[in-house]
Amino acid sequence: MESSKNPNTKTSQFELMVQFMTSHSDLAKGYLKSPEARQKSKQLWLNLSANLNAEGPPQRDVVGWKKVWADFKVHTKAKLRKNRINISATGSGPPKYYSLNALEEKVIELVDLNQAVDGMQRSLCFGVAHETNSNSQLEDYTESVGASVVGIENADEEFETLKQV
Known part of the structure; x- marks a missing residue:
């Protein structure tokens, strides 16, 4: 369904996708992995892709919309990570800030990207002693x-x- 030119996804399609993922958080986080859940996941993606294609061009198949969702999460996480790095950076001048829009903020909360970027708070560090000859x-x-x-x-x-x- 997708053309080779790869047209940009409209904001209304992103809004619809985030709204759908908010109501189906297990799908958004990728928790539907059991055989019964895979069938449910497949049906949810079919419903979502039909709704997104009805919203207007671009038209994509389920695989295409899954890629759009994955890319959206990756780019949002990258912005969040860059902001964390820039805040803690030393040097001259103010830190560079990548602004996050409302949809990106919802995705951060929905998929808990803060934990992915910052790590789990209040967790213990475990490690293996390094083998040395000394x-x-x-x-x-x-x-x-x-x-x-x-x-x-x-x-x-x-x-x-x-x-x-």
Whole structure:
């Protein structure tokens, strides 16, 4: 259905898409993955594409409208990420700000893009100790982690085990 020239999606089509996704948040977030949910997702996309095509040119098939939705989310997330980076940047002059329109703000809230850009707040950091050959780094690691872990009675034995590895 889509021409090779790839015409621009109208604002009214974006508004209709965001309104539809607001009422079907599982579809917007991509949570419909089970076999029954895939059928529901397919039907919802068929309904949405029919409504969007009725709104006027451009006309697209379901795959085309899915790409429009994915691209819209990606570009909105990119703006949000650039704004976060520019706010925390150091240097001369004021930070550059990419303005977000009302539709982009709704998408940010709907799909929770703030969490995607900023990360989960109040979460613990977990990691794997880096393997090193330096005994002093192993000692520092054992003293800071091994001896403070509840249940380790003999930190010296744990240290000797780590040294052998």
